């Protein structure tokens with residue numbers, strides 16, 4: 033071998049070695065690589081069950097923020113095959129940046145109702161969470177508040193608590209009010225809610241239950257699964273907060289639209305190198321086994337209407353869900369944010 037060729041071969045060997053080291057956590061084989069906004073405690077049991085069933089190895093990068101930018105910067109070199117996240121607003125960020133691949137799957141289409149997945153197959157809802165009305169067990173009578181609309185009733189003046197309006201959970205709720213009543217009425221509603229606040233919007237969802245426990249407010253807005261998590265928390269204080277409240281799924285009347293829901297969901301990345309494994313993972317996540325795990329681990333509801341709800345959810349049971357196409361929440365999010373800014377939520 034002449035010297036030049038030898039140098040060339042060495043360079044390639046070095047490059048390959050670097051590639052192997054760089055990708056050590058993403059070794060080749062039957063595997064799927066996941067970028068997850070969802071926490072490890074929540075996702076790992078799903079992935080263990082998936083590997084046990086399919087033999088496909090999973091590798092996960094967890095981060096609460098910055099994964100979309102990372103995926104975008106990595107471009108075609110990204111090792112990621114699947115993105116898992118919560119809230120349609122966050123899924124839409126990936127879809128809008130063109131970071132997801134179109135997926136064709138009979139299983140996904142048959143299992144997930146049309147309003148909970150992207151029409152073109154770029155993203156799929158995998159579990160459901162509702163934004164509920166939390167009320168003081170002591171100071172609010174059963175049936176005194178039943179609808180989101182009631183939160184703006186002057187009757188609740190000085191009695192309502194919420195986290196800041198611009199959090200994605202609240203933005204989606206406002207978007208659902210816009211979808212139902214139009215922009216002007218939704219704004220009037222938001223203004224009414226703000227006028228009823230007992231304190232400046234602050235804290236996370238659990239902090240609102242704490243405020244009810246402490247007597248700062250009587251009614252609050254929070255996601256339903258926090259109730260389950262606090263009830264079963266190993267922190268005694270959180271159990272006290274949960275025990276101070278009841279949760280009300282909004283708008284359950286026979287002619288009403290049902291409670292506002294959002295999704296956790298996922299999509300396959302545009303440059304996935306393990307696309308069929310990635311689709312298998314999404315398909316597994318809507319199987320009865322996994323749909324039940326969402327309930328067991330995080331008190332979330334199945335997207336598959338045929339899956340019976342997990343025993344963990346039977347404490348408060350099933351409820352009627354708003355069937356608004358979930359994509360509308362993302363489309364209306366900018367308008368919702370403008371309303372939130374205008375009313376000072």
Ligand SMILES: [Fe+2]
Pocket residue numbers: 255
């Ligand atoms: Fe949450």
